[in-house]
Amino acid sequence: MxxxxxxxxxxxxxxxxxxxxxxxxxxxxxxxxxxxxxxxASGTSTTVFNCYTQWWNTAWAQKCSSPGAKYSGAYYSGVACSYQTDKSMRKVRSAGSTTTYSGTDCTYSASNGWISYDYN
Known part of the structure; x- marks a missing residue:
């Protein structure tokens, strides 16, 4: 055909x-x-007694560099989250602690990490 x-x-x-x-x-x-x-995006906060907050895209963590936390006490850290409530945590550390504590992830993006210390 x-x-x-x-x-x-x-x-x-x-x-x-x-x-x-x-x-x-x-x-x-x-x-x-x-x-x-x-x-x-990523970044690192200022350091308080060898400890700091580090963040990536949506994840973040509280860390202490060697030789560890200078003093025993409560270390507060957090990040700003886009389009939702900021995230923070309180971790009681002993002097010399180098444990990394992961924070609760942001849904969209994390930024502007911070850390503070309270001896109580």
């Missing part, structure tokens, strides 16, 4: 239109995903 050049050309043109539409949707989806992807 032979087909006319007109109907074959019409089918090929239709196929190209569909391919172009699919590629356009895929490209649009990729651009949309790229535009909404969270930015990678």
């Amino acid at each position: 032979r087909t006319s050049h007109g109907s074959l050309r019409s089918r090929l043109t239709g196929k190209r239109v569909v391919q172009a539409a699919v590629l356009g949707l895929l490209a649009g989806g990729t651009v949309g995903l790229t535009a909404t992807a969270p930015a990678a």
